[in-house]
C-alpha cells in the first residue's frame with residue numbers, strides 16, 4: 001500500500017446478518033429456535049479512501065450511514081466482510097494489539113476515566129498499560145497540563161468535574177502515549193460554545209505541535225468547519241463526497257439565500273416563481289441561483305412586487321451544503 005498515507009482503505013465492505021422475526025410474542029420467539037430468518041444489512045458497501053499523516057479529517061454522515069462500522073474496522077474492533085485496510089502499515093483486525101498502542105480514541109459520550117478517582121490516577125494507569133517511558137510520560141503530562149490549563153482539574157475526582165473539564169482529561173488520557181493517529185467521536189457533544197471552542201483550539205494545537213492525525217466523527221458541523229480541511233461523507237454505506245471543504249463550498253458560491261421580512265402577510269402564490277427555502281406569511285428565505293438569475297434584478301423585482309421591509313443576502317450555510325450531500329443532490333470524490 002502507499003507509504004504516503006496513514007490510512008488506506010480499498011473496497012471495504014461490512015455486512016451484518018440480522019436475525020429477523022415476523023411477529024412478536026412467545027410463539028414467534030419459540031419458532032425462531034428452530035427456524036431463523038436473516039436480513040442482510042450492508043453497513044459499508046465497498047468504500048475506498050485514504051488519509052495523509054497530519055490531517056484533521058472529518059468523517060461525517062447521517063445516522064446509520066456506516067461511520068461507526070468503518071471506524072471500528074479501522075481501529076481493529078471489527079472484522080470487515082471484504083476489502084483491504086492499511087493503518088500505519090498494519091491490518092487493524094489482524095494486528096490489533098500492536099495497533100492499539102499507536103492509536104488514541106476519544107468518545108464524547110463514553111468516558112475512559114474512573115468516576116471516583118482523579119484523572120491523574122487514570123493517566124498513571126495508562127502509563128502502565130501502554131508502557132510509556134518515564135520521561136515521555138512526564139514530558140507529555142507537563143505539555144497537556146499546561147496546554148489545557150488543567151493543573152488543579154486533574155487532581156479532583158472525575159465525578160466533580162464539569163463536562164468541559166472532563167473532556168480535556170479524556171483527551172490527555174487518549175494522547176499520553178503519543179499516538180500518531182487519534183479517532184475523535186463527537187468530541188464536543190454537550191459542551192457550551194466556549195468549551196467547544198476551547199476543545200477545537202486544543203485539537204488544532206496538538207495537531208500542529210505533535211503532527212497528530214485526527215479523524216473526527218461528528219454531527220456538529222461547527223467542528224467540521226473549524227477543524228477539517230478535508231471531509232469524507234458516507235451515506236447508506238457509500239462515500240458520496242471525498243474532497244476539501246473548500247472545494248465543497250465552491251459548488252455553492254453560485255447560490256445566495258435572500259432572507260426577506262414583509263410588512264404584512266404575503267400570499268405564497270406571490271412567491272411561486274422563486275425557490276423558497278422557508279416561508280411563514282411575514283418572512284421568507286429564497287434561494288437565488290446566480291448562474292441563472294441576476295441578483296440585482298431579482299432584488300429590485302421583489303422590492304417592487306412585494307411589501308418588503310427588510311432584506312438580507314447570505315451565502316449558503318455549511319448545514320445546507322452538507323444537507324444537499326446527505327440528500328444526494330451532490331456527490332463528488334476528489
Ligand SMILES: Nc1ncnc2c1ncn2[C@@H]1O[C@H](COP(=O)(O)OP(=O)(O)OP(=O)(O)O)[C@@H](O)[C@H]1O
Pocket residue numbers: 016017018041042043061062063064065066067068069070
Ligand atoms: N452489530 C450490528 N448488527 C446489525 N446491524 C448493525 C450493527 N451495527 C450497525 N448496524 C447497522 O449498520 C448500519 C450502519 O450503522 P453505523 O452504526 O455504522 O452507523 P453510523 O453512521 O455510525 O450512525 P450514527 O451516526 O447513528 O452513530 C445501520 O443500518 C445499523 O443499523
